Amino acid sequence: MNIKIEHNPDEQHLEALGVRRWPIWTKDVSEFPWSYDEQEICYFLEGEVEVTPQGGQPVNIKAGDLVTFPEGLQCVWKVLKPVKKYYRFG
Numbered sequence: 001m002n003i004k005i006e007h008n009p010d011e012q013h014l015e016a017l018g019v020r021r022w023p024i025w026t027k028d029v030s031e032f033p034w035s036y037d038e039q040e041i042c043y044f045l046e047g048e049v050e051v052t053p054q055g056g057q058p059v060n061i062k063a064g065d066l067v068t069f070p071e072g073l074q075c076v077w078k079v080l081k082p083v084k085k086y087y088r089f090g
Contacts, residue, residue: 003051003059004068009043014066019043022086027079035074038089042067047083052076 006013014020025042048062054074061067069075 001053001056001070001073003053003061003070003073005059005061006066008064009066014043017041017066017088019066019086019088022088025083025085025087027083029079029082031076031078033074033076036069036071039071040069040087040089042069042085042087045084045086046081047079047085048081049083050078050080052078 022043024045027047044061044063044065044067046063048060050058050060051069052058052075056075058078
């Protein structure tokens with residue numbers, strides 16, 4: 001299961017997705033397991049995380065990244081710097 005990362009997408013792309021109308025999620029430094037019952041697309045405004053898919057290699061994500069997590073992904077989130085992100089499931 002691949003985590004797709006677009007570094008610093010242009011504003012037109014974000015607008016086309018409607019990113020700035022999505023809810024915002026925040027999280028302090030922490031570590032926790034997570035599984036995706038459906039696809040999530042999110043845009044990181046602040047912070048840095050390391051997401052390790054079950055049986056895979058860690059993926060680093062930081063502010064300015066547009067990320068797609070696939071449905072069915074099981075992973076561990078390690079929040080290295082407090083996160084603030086827009087997100088959309090489905």
